[in-house]
Amino acid sequence: MSLYLCVDCGGSKTSAVVCDADGKILGRALGGPSNFAYLTLDEFIATVKGAISNALKTCTPPPSNIYVPLPSQGTSPFTAAWFGVSGVDSPAAITTLTPPLSTLLGIPAGPRLAITNDTHLLAAPLRMHPDITHAVAVIAGTGSIAVTFRESAGALEELGRIGGWGWILGDEGGGFSVGREAIRQILLEHDKATVTGKEAPQSTLTTQIIEHFGIKDIMEILPIIHLPDPAPHQNHPPNSPAYFLIPKEKRVSSLSPLVFKAALQDGDELALRILRTCAALLGEEIAMLLAQESGPRAVRAQNSVISFGGSLAGIEAYRKLILDDLAQLGHVFRYVDFVADPAAVGAVALAAAAKIPGVIRCN
Structure with a gap:
């Protein structure tokens, strides 16, 4: 089963959502605050890891008994992942986060692993208004x-x-x-x-x-x-x-x-x-x-x-x-929208982008 992960990392909480290739939400979980500017790298990874693990455990049906960390246990269940992280405001921050998140999920650095500021998750409504x-x-x-x-x-x-x-x-x-x-x-x-x-x-x-x-x-x-x-x-x-x-x-x-x-x-x-x-x-x-x-x-x-x-x-x-x-x-x-669930919007957008032949675009 192809799974798509989006993690919304905010100053109050972390929200992880998993969906399938059709954009159906299969699992989700919340974790503690994960603003990268306020945490050490180890603290950030620990918080994100907990939210992702719990999101996988809530999937119905469960994708497998594989929970993060993944690489030593087999291939990653995720086709692509998108992290929208508050406190990620520079290329240097993205460079710092890429290796540990790649290792955590078993997804190589590249187009399948996107790390952006959390505001990028809110830009999805642009694609809903073609005019x-x-x-x-x-x-x-x-x-x-x-x-x-x-x-x-x-x-x-x-x-x-x-x-x-x-x-x-x-x-x-x-x-x-x-x-x-x-x-x-x-x-x-x-x-x-x-x-x-x-x-x-x-x-x-x-x-x-x-x-x-x-x-x-x-x-x-x-x-x-x-x-x-x-x-x-x-x-x-x-x-x-x-x-x-x-x-x-x-x-x-x-x-x-x-x-x-x-x-x-x-x-x-x-x-x-x-x-x-x-x-x-x-x-x-x-x-x-x-x-x-x-x-x-x-x-x-x-x-x-x-x-x-x-x-x-x-x-x-x-x-x-x-x-x-x-x-x-x-x-x-022209339009005013409120995105109540950015992590869900991001996961569904990942799944939709993957249907474009040879392309996964999440930012």
């Missing part, structure tokens, strides 16, 4: 990135990109950005009150964040946010607060769900303002990839599809905020 030739892929999840593509000789050619720099340098409009903006806005309201002598406006979001960290005053949040990351195997006293156990990035990004709940369910004005701010920041970055004038690498929204992916972009109200900001900047897209 356009360009796509803008936008990920808004734990982090954020936007990349433009065009169809060229049957393959997707990357044109330009912005973002994907990680939480220290950017990721505007992603989960960390939302959590950081929430803290900034709440602290700003507090500081304004020290000048005006008036109490800061009431906010359900502020109350929820105070409860989340188990504090009594919002200024107590500063030492929590700046607390160093926990050392490996570090012991803490029993009943220590949960924030002692997670890195500072997660302490901030974990606030994102509270912001969305307060904004979209409670109608909290502060939370709504935070989402508008973050959506506008991401919209401004996307707009840098777009052009009002024609040019060799110009992408015009009216002739393109914008394809969203990621947990935050999966929230329709948040996508609308981003699109509204882009429209105010003069960019209205």
